[in-house]
Amino acid sequence: MRISELSRRTGVSIPTIKFYLREELLPPGSPKARNQAEYGERHLRRIWLIRTFTTVGGLDLSSVRKLIQVIEDESLPLAAVYRILDRTMARPPLEPPCPDSVTQARDQVDRLMEQLGWRLLDDSGGATTLVQVLAALRTLGCESDLAFLLPYARAAAALADAELDLLATDDGEPDRGAAVVRGVLLDVASAALRRMAHEQQVLVRLPDAAG
Amino acid sequence: MRISELSRRTGVSIPTIKFYLREELLPPGSPKARNQAEYGERHLRRIWLIRTFTTVGGLDLSSVRKLIQVIEDESLPLAAVYRILDRTMARPPLEPPCPDSVTQARDQVDRLMEQLGWRLLDDSGGATTLVQVLAALRTLGCESDLAFLLPYARAAAALADAELDLLATDDGEPDRGAAVVRGVLLDVASAALRRMAHEQQVLVRLPDAAG
DNA sequence: GAGTAGTGGAAAGTGCCGCTGTCCATATTT
């Protein structure tokens, strides 16, 4: 398969494919002549992966690069794969406009973790984000008890559990590539589902919303 | 208060404040002389709002502008406010690399809605996203039964319910500004919490993840 | 075998976004 067919079958323009090649997001095809290379199924799948990560997952290309490296590196244990995945999905914490309140917010999160019986790594991206959000909510003057988050947190844990169940395969080795894609897509899916729940509750409780 | 104090107290640089003024994200101060204007608490709060939406909420300036307009427009009913909020938070659906599978994915989502007893508006941003994700998962060959999403969806609905409970105030009128900020921040918070649940489950089930 | 279309590779250019820097006539502070 040459570049034009690759382009046709993926719906990605030739210049963009060349760009991905240059960026080494896509490995070069096997050269057949000075200006002729052969691309295969692997390239098709790779392009599908890149487009899925960017358009559905909303990731930037540096994140995509990281995830591809992780998938490729067979020596990396699955636990490390997930750790990098979780780091990559968490938006990098830009400094928020709430320098105060952060200490209290951190305490709140610690207490929540305790109530849930969770023990995360220190550099958890999610926890950092949660602290910032709570600090902002406090600055807003909306410093509620976090107990109402508990059932949701447990449901989220159950969801993550179900995701990890999918690792089991017929042969012993789990498909690391599929695990990463699933991780990204389920993250997006659960965010979407939560927003749908929000829309639903708004429709139920503020009936004139249908207008 | 003049611009330098506004800058000092918000931590936002003067050029940036000027930029926000130009973009009409920030209303002009009341002029005191040809080159002197007075800014007040309102400007402080507005800048806090903009920075919170962008740095914590991850919104772009056009979304921020939309949300500010919504908050300002007193005539808009609360239901409409939430509707715009939900539309704004949902990432605009870039065309994904899965032209097929979309029909089946739509059916899956319809069935899920039925099981949940939900009835969303046709143009639900969350539903569109969910369809795309399921189509991608199907292309990946990971087309599981969506039943495992049900408890999570119900917990998400309960969370949204709790959020709407916060609308009640001492006087009759709910604070629409606070409602919007809360909507944005709780969206980010629940995404963070879900990722924390994921990290937690990974640590529990793949114990060597601590390395 | 002449003509056209396609190919890989390099380099420069594009459009958008969120600022940032510069300039200037005027005000304020010291």
Add this chain to the structure above:
DNA sequence: AAATATGGACAGCGGCACTTTCCACTACTC
């Protein structure tokens, strides 16, 4: 009087994800 700050206009920048242009060459098409 000198130094600093202000508001306003406008050009410029850095990052990102491409897109365009050019080239020498190859491969099908008649």
